[in-house]
Amino acid sequence: MKTNRLSLVLLLIVILAGCSLPVNQATPNPQVIFTLAAQTIIAEQTRLAPTQELPTATIPPTGTPPTVFPPTASATLPIPATVTLAPTALPTATPQPLPCNAARFVTDVTVPDGATMAPGQTFVKTWRLKNTGTCTWNSAYQLVFAHDNAMGGPANQALTTGTVAPGESLDVSVNLKAPLVAGAYKGYWSLRDSNGVLFGLGGNDSFWVSIVVDPALPLVLIADYVAAESGSVRSDTIIRDDLWVGDTMDNSGSQVFLSFNISSLPLTATIREGALDLSQGYTIVGDPFAVLGCLKVYQQDFIPLDKNDFFSGAPTGAFIVSCSQTDLNSATVDNDFKVAIQAKIGSTRIQFRLQFPDKLSNNNGVADQIRLGIPRLIIKYTLP
Numbered sequence: 001m002k003t004n005r006l007s008l009v010l011l012l013i014v015i016l017a018g019c020s021l022p023v024n025q026a027t028p029n030p031q032v033i034f035t036l037a038a039q040t041i042i043a044e045q046t047r048l049a050p051t052q053e054l055p056t057a058t059i060p061p062t063g064t065p066p067t068v069f070p071p072t073a074s075a076t077l078p079i080p081a082t083v084t085l086a087p088t089a090l091p092t093a094t095p096q097p098l099p100c101n102a103a104r105f106v107t108d109v110t111v112p113d114g115a116t117m118a119p120g121q122t123f124v125k126t127w128r129l130k131n132t133g134t135c136t137w138n139s140a141y142q143l144v145f146a147h148d149n150a151m152g153g154p155a156n157q158a159l160t161t162g163t164v165a166p167g168e169s170l171d172v173s174v175n176l177k178a179p180l181v182a183g184a185y186k187g188y189w190s191l192r193d194s195n196g197v198l199f200g201l202g203g204n205d206s207f208w209v210s211i212v213v214d215p216a217l218p219l220v221l222i223a224d225y226v227a228a229e230s231g232s233v234r235s236d237t238i239i240r241d242d243l244w245v246g247d248t249m250d251n252s253g254s255q256v257f258l259s260f261n262i263s264s265l266p267l268t269a270t271i272r273e274g275a276l277d278l279s280q281g282y283t284i285v286g287d288p289f290a291v292l293g294c295l296k297v298y299q300q301d302f303i304p305l306d307k308n309d310f311f312s313g314a315p316t317g318a319f320i321v322s323c324s325q326t327d328l329n330s331a332t333v334d335n336d337f338k339v340a341i342q343a344k345i346g347s348t349r350i351q352f353r354l355q356f357p358d359k360l361s362n363n364n365g366v367a368d369q370i371r372l373g374i375p376r377l378i379i380k381y382t383l384p
Contacts, residue, residue: 021082022112028265030363035111083152101199103135117178118217119383120266125209129191140194146206149185152177178213180383184359186210216379218272221264225375229259229303229349231361234359237307245295245354245370246288253360254369255353257305260377262341263348271345273380274338276320276352277331281373284325288368293358294323295370297361301342315357330369331378334380340378350377 060287109126117220131137152178164170179185188206190198200206232240235253245256277298288295296318302309319337320330344350355373362368 014314015339020293021155024235043089071153075250091261096136098132099199100133100135100202101191101193101197102131102203103201103207104130104132106130106169106199110173111209111211113183113208114210116214116217117211118219119178119180119182119215120180120214121219122353123178124173125176125208126171127189128169128171129207130169132202133166134166135193136166137170137191138162138194138250142192143188144192144198146188146190146198146200147209148189149179151179151185151209151211153187156192176209178211180309181215182213184210184212184216209251211311211382217265219269221262221377221379221381223260223377223379224264225377226261226349227260227303229351230257231305232256233305233307233310235310235312237310239305239307243372243375244288244369245372246292246356247359247361247367248369249365249367251326251361251365253310253356255310255355256372257300257302257309257353258351259373261302261348262344262350262377262379265345265379265381266383267346268384269345269381270384271342271379271381273333273378274341276337277333277376277378278370278372279329279331280376282328283371284369285371286366286368288356288370289324291364291368292356294321294356295354296321296357297337298353298355299351301351302353303349303351309353311353311355312360315355316361318350318357331376 027250083206106128109128111123111125137159139158139161142156143159144156145153153174157174160170174189176187186208188208190200190206192198227241230243232242232244232254234240234248234255236250238252240254243256243258244254296315297320298311298315298318300309300311318337319340320332321333322332341350
């Protein structure tokens with residue numbers, strides 16, 4: 001409707017303009033007519049829509065069409081409402097069933113990883129393992145060598161002589177020997193159940209022993225005494241299997257004779273150190289050091305042991321001297337002792353006599369003795 005009115009107004013203006021011009025006047029400039037038309041249109045728009053904001057019309061200079069600018073829109077965006085999200089439920093993990101056979105490493109009881117060994121050194125490797133499966137380990141279970149270097153160990157051996165229930169721990173040991181060539185070595189071990197199924201840490205992984213062989217280190221031989229060849233001989237000619245040295249209740253003197261197996265010493269070995277360890281499991285009766293003097297060690301060959309091995313004279317050439325209980329509590333190293341062992345290389349045995357040389361008995365009718373437990377011979381040697 002508004003458009004029709006504007007068109008009528010424009011038409012009327014054109015007609016009036018044509019009628020009002022004098023006949024003898026020059027033809028009017030069209031641009032003027034268009035300018036008047038535009039002004040009229042603006043006035044009419046203002047009248048027809050007084051409440052609306054109309055764009056401002058810019059009257060262009062002569063020859064330039066008018067430019068109309070649209071009103072600037074001011075948009076107000078609505079503020080979104082706060083959205084509260086419901087907590088997302090996390091998926092529930094499905095517990096995995098424990099396997100029948102599985103183990104967990106607890107600690108290295110002996111020989112930590114990278115331990116340094118002399119060439120050919122024997123040692124005992126002990127792992128502490130925990131049964132983390134659901135089955136009880138028993139004597140039918142085995143420790144088995146898996147791969148890499150066995151270090152002289154067995155292909156398999158019994159894991160335990162008893163039972164190890166789930167959740168319990170067990171110390172697993174194997175006797176090994178370091179290789180003769182310098183270098184780093186590693187051996188892997190596993191477990192095997194009564195059905196021959198292998199398992200290990202976490203179910204499948206093997207555990208290991210890792211050493212470094214250093215040829216500059218001396219080898220160590222620790223030999224326990226040969227019980228069947230050792231014993232004591234008393235001054236009254238009585239031979240006993242025990243290892244009691246000192247005097248007796250009937251005032252007899254008692255001497256101890258020890259035999260050690262050294263057949264494993266290589267012929268090319270050079271003895272670096274020799275020591276006799278009497279500290280394991282001994283007891284003292286009476287006060288032998290106070291009433292009999294110092295205990296001394298002498299080399300003496302005997303086999304078999306008989307009454308004639310008792311030495312009743314004044315001995316010489318003692319290797320080791322112990323004059324107190326403190327002296328018994330540590331292995332005594334002696335240079336002459338080392339020489340004596342070196343001279344015995346190639347033999348299977350070396351023997352010693354232990355006695356109180358200053359006095360056989362104090363004749364008081366009371367036993368004053370050192371009753372030995374497990375004497376050990378400690379030999380350190382190197383190979384060329």
